[in-house]
Amino acid sequence: MIQGRFGDKGQIYFDINLIDTDGLSLSVEAMLDTGFTELVAMNKQDVQSLDWVFLRQNKLKSAQGESFFDVYLGRVVIDDQEFEVTVFAGDEIREILLGSQWLKIFKLTADYSENEVTLE
Template sequence: MIPGFFGENGELYFEINLIAADSSDIKVNALLDTGCTDWLVMDIQDVESLEWSYVREQIRQTARGEAEFYLYQGNVCFDGQEFTIPALAGEEITEVLIGLPWLENRRLVVDRKASLLTLGED
């Protein structure tokens, strides 16, 4: 189980490690976006700096309309486990986003009043 923290406006953040192609890792605070149906979404410059494997181009529907994204495959360390996941990269993405697939096999506990935020296995 990993602890999270609340942003200024109640956003849900969790620390994850992005693992570059050279096996170095970078800790980032990732925003849990329950409107995101992808594992991970990042700015294209950040993904390219990790030298992750490019897969293909994709058009996706966003709140702002259709947008062009680039699908990559990369490794992350989440809750002490390393995963190879698909990652969408796009222009002008200001936060590292994690989406709904992380909730498929993990329990999200949110109690803002008690300042409790965790994401982990049952």
């Protein structure tokens, strides 16, 4: 189980680790975005700095309409579990996003009144 936190506007954040191709682990804060239906989205420049393998381009619907994203194969650690995942990269992505696909793997518990949010 990992503890998260609520942002000023009700966003949900979790600390995760990104693993680069050399095995170096980088701790980052990621925002849960249930409107994003894939696993992970990041800024393209950040993905390239991790030297992850480029797979293809995909077209996805976003809040701005349909957009093309570069798709990479990345490694993330959530709740001490390492996952090899597809990562959607774009120039306009400002935060690391965890998509709703994670809710097929983890149970989300959020209690705003108690200021508690977890993935288990």
